[in-house]
Amino acid sequence: MTTRILVLGAGGFIGTHLCAALAAEGWDTIGFGRGERPAELAGVPGVSWIRGDLGDRALLRRALEGCRVAVHLVGSTAPAGAGTDPVTELQADLAGGVGLLEAVREAGVGRVVFASSGGTVYGLTGDGPVPETAPTEPLCSYGIVKLAFEKYLALHRHLHGLDYRVLRIANVFGERQRVRRQQGVIAAFMTAAVEGRPLEVWGDGSVVRDYVYIGDVVDALVRAARLPVVAHRVVNIGSGAGRSLTEVIDGITRLRRTHGARPPEVVHRPGRRVDVPRIVLDIARAREALGWEPATPWEEALTRTHRWYAAEAAEVGVLAAAG
């Protein structure tokens, strides 16, 4: 007998990867998303699909029927879009999430895994890696909404005994990350590079982030869904290392050269107020709680990612030429 799991926001970057990984692990996986079943999940056995909105409580309630676990990924990869219309964001994401918890309770689903934002919930941090116990002073609406939802999870544990797990995920990147709502600087740079456009850098390139590979993030999510007991409910998921934008650009430039292509041009734009100068997560707790650590070296992750964008660009190029 297989165990059923519902993935909300399953049509997104993390979602499609996660559904495939869960199904491969033997879970009866239901993807829930606003669009049609994504092409990435076409023909993937063990994954069924429900098209719907997080605000449709009745549908949600039916989708959760018989599930052991719900994974909440809705809005999990779009931090840079935050701040533009926080009211809409709130209503869609946070209210939707809170409604989800009500539906989870009604349906008797015992466990919720939530993709929070390691890159934004802490706000300004010191130079060292940030542990989960650090103050949470987010400096963007996206981070505030993530943090507030973490509090709702704790509330549902207190009131109803919900077994929740929060993964505060750093800057995730990898194959199939689309440049939508400015999600992910690596996706944006890779796309620009393979299309022969310049890389636009906000600020002087010294901004440091913790870039974690999608394969490793999915591994952490699968563990969080599977483990019967966890030592900690709030866990950072990062690469264990900080990299400047300049290092990212150097890596992409090297890959372009190896690929036989012209190295990308770089254009500098003024820095943005929403960008904190440095954020690197302390990932010691993830080892303890999930038995997890990032397994894919930076160079390999970047190479795999570049391969996908290069293939994609070639395909789009062929289609454009044919069209």
Added chain:
Amino acid sequence: MTTRILVLGAGGFIGTHLCAALAAEGWDTIGFGRGERPAELAGVPGVSWIRGDLGDRALLRRALEGCRVAVHLVGSTAPAGAGTDPVTELQADLAGGVGLLEAVREAGVGRVVFASSGGTVYGLTGDGPVPETAPTEPLCSYGIVKLAFEKYLALHRHLHGLDYRVLRIANVFGERQRVRRQQGVIAAFMTAAVEGRPLEVWGDGSVVRDYVYIGDVVDALVRAARLPVVAHRVVNIGSGAGRSLTEVIDGITRLRRTHGARPPEVVHRPGRRVDVPRIVLDIARAREALGWEPATPWEEALTRTHRWYAAEAAEVGVLAAAG
């Protein structure tokens, strides 16, 4: 020349008291509320009134025109109603508050004073008084929404230089507090006592709260609105002492006896999960930041409060007899 101030949620318990106090201090005071100008503010000079919804951005924008300060009290006295429909609460309160900040920015209002919840933002605390630096792990939706809005204020400071002041107010009580959406156990007990109904106690009466008198709270809000510089932006406002429900009941019983009335009957109900056992605020920072401390002794505050409820009940009784 007088300075203009807008009070949002001005029709509520704290709001009507605050508007009168601000006007008496010489502020050009605009009350903004969902209902008609409240009877408590009829004929109060220096207070004008705008009827509207926090979600009506255009109206809000016009109301803020020319204001030096905005005081945000919307939803500031209804903690116990939380948890029943958190989604609606979120959409009304938090999204409304975030919209307010956008309107504040557009109108060029430099300062926002926010009534947060000292009784709920911290969650479970130890036995001692809770300082502002304590962890914030709210155990009700009301507290989460308050906390999230505090984060939005910090975000607007970071992005736009907003001069904000957060008062984390303990359990406020006093004259004119209506028993609506279960706001305030003292209001509920006073009302029941003067109407000859039993006092309903959830749990064994050992729950300890920090009951702070409305006159003192208004004094703190006026200071927060007025002071050009504050040493801290987040400040607890409490009485400096914890009192059990049993102590509250004893106080009311004494007052009823002095009043020549029969002491109230007490009925015990099972404790509620949302009730934390004890919360008393450390108010040292308020002295430092606002030069404030509670000025009204407990017995005096309770006596004044009882006088109002007794008079109110007599009036209602007369009206009922006449009708």
